[in-house]
Amino acid sequence: MGTTSSTATVRLPGSKSVTARALFLAALADGTSRLITPLESADTIAFANGLVELGFPVRRDGDVWTVTGNSTGPLAGAANVWCHDAGTAARFLPALAALGTGEYVIDASEQMRARPMGPLLSALRALDVQVQAADGDRLPWRIAADGVAGGPVRVDAGTSSQYLSALCLMAPGTKNGLVIEVLDEVSVPYVELTLAMMRDFGADASRRGSTITIAPGGYRAREFVVEPDASTASYFFAAAAVTGRTVTVLGLGRDSRQGDLRFATEILPAMGCEVVVADDRTTVTGPDRLRSPGEVVMRDISDTMMTLAAIAPYADGPVRITDVGNCRVKESDRIDAMAVALGACGIETSTGPDWLEIVPGRPRAALVRTRADHRIAMSMSVLGIRTPGVRFDDPDCVRKTFPGFHQAFADLQRTWHD
Numbered sequence: 001m002g003t004t005s006s007t008a009t010v011r012l013p014g015s016k017s018v019t020a021r022a023l024f025l026a027a028l029a030d031g032t033s034r035l036i037t038p039l040e041s042a043d044t045i046a047f048a049n050g051l052v053e054l055g056f057p058v059r060r061d062g063d064v065w066t067v068t069g070n071s072t073g074p075l076a077g078a079a080n081v082w083c084h085d086a087g088t089a090a091r092f093l094p095a096l097a098a099l100g101t102g103e104y105v106i107d108a109s110e111q112m113r114a115r116p117m118g119p120l121l122s123a124l125r126a127l128d129v130q131v132q133a134a135d136g137d138r139l140p141w142r143i144a145a146d147g148v149a150g151g152p153v154r155v156d157a158g159t160s161s162q163y164l165s166a167l168c169l170m171a172p173g174t175k176n177g178l179v180i181e182v183l184d185e186v187s188v189p190y191v192e193l194t195l196a197m198m199r200d201f202g203a204d205a206s207r208r209g210s211t212i213t214i215a216p217g218g219y220r221a222r223e224f225v226v227e228p229d230a231s232t233a234s235y236f237f238a239a240a241a242v243t244g245r246t247v248t249v250l251g252l253g254r255d256s257r258q259g260d261l262r263f264a265t266e267i268l269p270a271m272g273c274e275v276v277v278a279d280d281r282t283t284v285t286g287p288d289r290l291r292s293p294g295e296v297v298m299r300d301i302s303d304t305m306m307t308l309a310a311i312a313p314y315a316d317g318p319v320r321i322t323d324v325g326n327c328r329v330k331e332s333d334r335i336d337a338m339a340v341a342l343g344a345c346g347i348e349t350s351t352g353p354d355w356l357e358i359v360p361g362r363p364r365a366a367l368v369r370t371r372a373d374h375r376i377a378m379s380m381s382v383l384g385i386r387t388p389g390v391r392f393d394d395p396d397c398v399r400k401t402f403p404g405f406h407q408a409f410a411d412l413q414r415t416w417h418d
């Protein structure tokens with residue numbers, strides 16, 4: 001971390017979403033791929049271990065992970081894949097397993113078992129994949145796989161884009177490719193990220209309106225550099241926003257493919273922050289007093305909903321966050337979890353099925369219940385910068401995407417106080 005008294009430069013870990021996709025793409029590419037600066041966290045380790053279980057050699061050696069792939073799918077004839085809390089692993093790995101020949105069990109933690117899987121289950125079954133689900137659509141799943149012929153398929157990605165990304169990622173491993181009709185969609189930038197990375201690994205994938213067409217032919221192995229995580233970066237940008245100080249995040253610049261960078265480039269300027277996006281970095285400087293951005297539609301970037309909610313108490317008017325209904329079916333019911341967390345700090349909120357409104361106030365110290373949701377802990381840590389005494393019942397839940405978060409956040413504040 002570089003220093004003067006009111007500016008800090010931070011280097012953050014790799015993107016969870018890019019790491020998960022790179023692991024999948026490398027697994028379905030003949031040859032050996034090298035992933036540079038991947039994220040090492042509970043989610044991505046679960047993903048990598050899932051690949052190993054499916055028969056793909058993965059070597060994790062510090063900042064370089066090596067994956068030896070196979071363009072026709074899993075090499076193991078049987079596997080027990082444990083996805084832990086990771087939505088990416090739980091939604092993407094069944095699609096990879098379906099391409100193999102054998103019996104694969106996909107299971108996960110109680111938290112992940114509680115999250116919906118229905119639209120992916122329907123799409124896989126429509127592609128003649130034999131899947132037995134334990135409880136309606138929920139994990140664990142038992143897949144009796146025998147390859148996938150492919151063809152047309154429809155998917156409703158209105159509660160999670162991960163179902164759609166999973167189908168896209170598997171498509172080059174099918175015999176005839178896929179023509180996917182998208183019925184509804186949230187988190188659109190994540191699907192754009194999926195298609196862009198598929199092309200990086202040699203796939204022929206195109207989109208026209210609600211139709212995505214992907215040719216068969218597998219992927220090509222390559223070296224791939226993982227950019228820093230833009231959702232993680234939102235906490236560091238938000239720290240600048242609430243303190244009037246400056247934070248530069250390295251490695252996230254003009255060419256970033258992560259939609260969550262829009263938290264810095266679109267939302268924070270509307271709150272009075274000065275934001276400069278350069279080729280290889282983004283810098284945010286907070287104002288003397290944060291402005292309310294009014295109503296903010298966060299359908300496409302809902303992982304940063306909690307970051308905005310946590311800084312909203314310091315704004316000069318109410319902040320209404322809308323179109324985030326799918327936040328209720330993530331690691332926790334995030335609309336409710338944030339309302340309760342802010343309420344514990346004395347901040348007034350109101351909520352609806354897909355919205356949250358925060359009334360500005362003077363937060364007080366409190367014990368925050370994280371509900372084992374990393375983003376509740378990380379976002380409320382931002383509120384805690386100006387409200388000493390905010391504590392967590394489960395601070396280690398940050399291990400899902402950033403095990404070193406509390407240390408890095410403390411280092412940031414120490415830099416400012418030096």
Ligand SMILES: O=C(O)C1=C[C@@H](OP(=O)(O)O)[C@@H](O)[C@H](O)C1
Pocket residue numbers: 016017018020087088159160161162165186187190302303326
């Ligand atoms: O594809 C991905 O890597 C992700 C998609 C998003 O999920 P939804 O599409 O369920 O909103 C996001 O919240 C999640 O953290 C990562």
Ligand SMILES: C=C(OP(=O)(O)O)C(=O)O
Pocket residue numbers: 085086087088303330331375401
């Ligand atoms: C929703 C999230 O994760 P996932 O769906 O990948 O488990 C997240 O990281 O905020």
